[in-house]
Amino acid sequence: MTAGVTVVLGTQWGDEGKGKLVDILAADADICARSAGGNNAGHTIVVPIGPERIPTTFAFHLLPSGLVNPKCLGLIGSGVVVHVPSFFAELDALESQGLKCSHRLLVSDRAHLVFDFHQIVDGLKEVELGNSSIGTTKKGIGPAYSGKASRSGLRVHHLFDQETFAQKFRKLVEGRFKRYGHFEYDTEGEIERYKELAARLKPFVVDSVVYLHQAIHSGKKVLVEGANALMLDLDYGTYPFVTSSNTTIGGVCTGLGLPPKLIGYTIGVTKAYTTRVGGGPFPTEQLNDVGVHLQEVGREFGVTTGRRRRCGWLDLVVMKHSCLINGYDSLNLTKLDILDDLPEIKVGVKYAVNGNPLEGFPADLELLANVEVEYVTLPGWKTSITSVTSYESLPENCKKYVEFIESFLNVPIEWIGVGPGRESMIKKSMQ
Numbered sequence: 001m002t003a004g005v006t007v008v009l010g011t012q013w014g015d016e017g018k019g020k021l022v023d024i025l026a027a028d029a030d031i032c033a034r035s036a037g038g039n040n041a042g043h044t045i046v047v048p049i050g051p052e053r054i055p056t057t058f059a060f061h062l063l064p065s066g067l068v069n070p071k072c073l074g075l076i077g078s079g080v081v082v083h084v085p086s087f088f089a090e091l092d093a094l095e096s097q098g099l100k101c102s103h104r105l106l107v108s109d110r111a112h113l114v115f116d117f118h119q120i121v122d123g124l125k126e127v128e129l130g131n132s133s134i135g136t137t138k139k140g141i142g143p144a145y146s147g148k149a150s151r152s153g154l155r156v157h158h159l160f161d162q163e164t165f166a167q168k169f170r171k172l173v174e175g176r177f178k179r180y181g182h183f184e185y186d187t188e189g190e191i192e193r194y195k196e197l198a199a200r201l202k203p204f205v206v207d208s209v210v211y212l213h214q215a216i217h218s219g220k221k222v223l224v225e226g227a228n229a230l231m232l233d234l235d236y237g238t239y240p241f242v243t244s245s246n247t248t249i250g251g252v253c254t255g256l257g258l259p260p261k262l263i264g265y266t267i268g269v270t271k272a273y274t275t276r277v278g279g280g281p282f283p284t285e286q287l288n289d290v291g292v293h294l295q296e297v298g299r300e301f302g303v304t305t306g307r308r309r310r311c312g313w314l315d316l317v318v319m320k321h322s323c324l325i326n327g328y329d330s331l332n333l334t335k336l337d338i339l340d341d342l343p344e345i346k347v348g349v350k351y352a353v354n355g356n357p358l359e360g361f362p363a364d365l366e367l368l369a370n371v372e373v374e375y376v377t378l379p380g381w382k383t384s385i386t387s388v389t390s391y392e393s394l395p396e397n398c399k400k401y402v403e404f405i406e407s408f409l410n411v412p413i414e415w416i417g418v419g420p421g422r423e424s425m426i427k428k429s430m431q
Contacts, residue, residue, distance in 0.1 A: 004262060004265075005216065005224060005263045006221070006267070007252050007263055007265070008021055008226055008267050008269060008332075009230065009247070009267070009268055010230060011318075011322040011328070012230070013232055013275065015276075015300075016229060016334055017269060017334035018269045020334070021334075021425070022043070022225045023045045023066070023422055025066075026065070026067075026072045027069050028221060029066055029069065029072050029223035030073065030220040030221045031072065031073045031212070031221070031223065032066020032222075032223045033074075033075040033256055034062075034074075034075070034076050035080065035226070035227075035252045036227055036228075036247060036251045036255045037080060037243060037247070038080060038141045038144070038227075039083055039090070039141075040243065042060070042061055043059075043060040043061075044057060044058070045057070045060065045065055046058075047068045056098065058094060058099060059093075060090070062083070063094070063105065067099065067101045070101075072223075074101065074105045074106070075106045075212065076106070076111060077255045077257075078108040078257060079254055079256065080111050080227075081112045081113070081114045081141055081145060082107060082111045082114060083114035083139070084113065084197045084201055085197065086139075087201075106204055106205070106208065107204045107205050108156065108209075109156050110155055112154070112156075113144070113155065114139070114141065115172075115190065116140075117140075118143040120185065121143045121180060122143055124183070142243075145244035145245060146244070154168055156205055157205075159194060159201065160198060162198070165191075165194070165198075169187070169191055173187045208256070212258070228243045228245070228247040230247060230248060230326060231318060232247055234246055236325055238281065238365060241278055241280030241365075265329050266326060266327060266328050267332055267414065268322060268331050268332070268411070269332045269334060270314075270322075270334070271333075272314060272335050272338065273298070273338065273339065274318065275298075275300055275309040275311050276309065276310050277307050277310065281368040282312060283317070283351065283371050283373050284373055285312040286313065290342070291310075291311045291312065293341070295311045297341070298311070313345070313346045313348055315348040316347055316408050316409065317348055317351050317373075318348075318361060319408075320361075321360060321361035323410075323411055329411075330411065330415075330430065331405075331406075331413045332415035332416075332417065333402060333417065334417035335417055336401075336402075336416055337384070337386050337418045337424075339380065340381065340386075342380045343379075344378065344379055345377070345380055346375040347375060347404065347405070349375065349376050350374035351371040351372070352372045353367060353372070355372075378401055379397045379400075381401075383395055386419040386424065388418055391426055402428075412428075412430050414427070414428055
């Protein structure tokens with residue numbers, strides 16, 4: 001990493017394995033920042049801890065996973081929505097596993113708050129939608145962002161004026177009761193609980209705009225860890241089967257208060273196949289033995305929810321859409337080893353409806369649900385690549401797969417994941 005800002009973003013529907021690349025890059029970063037989302041995100045990272053270097057699995061949801069580097073500071077930006085009890089539960093869990101990070105973690109005073117009533121409302125909204133439910137994580141993220149957009153939300157700085165906070169909080173809860181009926185919720189008990197939480201949170205709170213710009217000006221290296229992914233973006237994803245924030249490079253600028261000219265390098269993380277959770281059309285989904293293989297061999301279960309992920313072939317129409325919007329300088333292709341045993345591998349390269357090709361990725365989900373996918377079939381390599389440490393040593397058919405993706409997207413693949421550990425990442429020459 002060079003001085004300035006490097007951004008890591010998900011290119012598909014999330015769960016691409018961004019955490020491992022962030023873990024590797026964070027070893028050279030001074031600050032790792034989150035710009036959007038909440039504790040609906042999930043990264044699992046395996047790191048050797050202590051004098052015995054015992055491999056330890058850390059699950060990150062809200063906190064920046066760059067904290068695995070003991071010299072890296074974690075920053076939760078203004079665009080993130082924060083459930084304070086979860087913030088401390090995650091922090092306590094990490095510290096109990098030997099990752100000491102409470103002294104190097106900061107939260108923006110402008111970040112909006114997620115409360116338990118948001119989580120209750122999230123579940124009630126899903127029930128209300130019935131068969132049209134979106135499949136949210138029920139972490140209260142959507143209702144918190146709704147409050148933000150309707151200008152009725154509470155932010156971190158509100159916690160420190162107890163009287164004003166209590167008044168605004170009561171008004172918020174009453175509004176939810178009017179909308180959804182009187183669900184079980186101890187409003188006054190929550191107000192008391194947040195007095196204690198506010199006191200505990202205060203040492204972590206900063207004006208993140210001033211802090212970040214001063215850090216960049218002084219030559220610090222900033223790594224931005226994207227949450228979710230492009231196809232879950234509120235504007236450019238498969239709306240309404242999306243998250244409630246902007247998961248794009250634009251969301252990095254607005255979520256951290258950064259001008260575009262400060263972003264020096266952007267890496268898109270993509271699986272060697274495609275997965276998604278929740279509802280919505282999925283053109284390359286494989287409801288067959290291939291889908292089961294990808295799910296089982298790829299261990300496709302959510303970190304945050306434990307839900308099985310839907311699986312399918314790599315969709316380069318999705319990837320082209322993603323590249324146009326985020327302008328990746330390079331890509332990290334993850335979980336390539338999951339394809340090791342397949343005799344042939346298909347790649348979606350074009351959509352058509354009634355034989356008429358589509359120019360891009362359609363906004364209309366009715367249209368998307370009826371697209372015919374044109375595939376290119378490539379030969380598999382039928383050998384394990386998990387112990388390979390250089391690009392040159394990969395099987396020829398494996399390299400052909402990588403190079404087909406690069407050529408189609410016109411974006412170089414810089415990193416290739418060949419196994420779950422942090423050491424199982426090949427750095428490919430960009431020449």
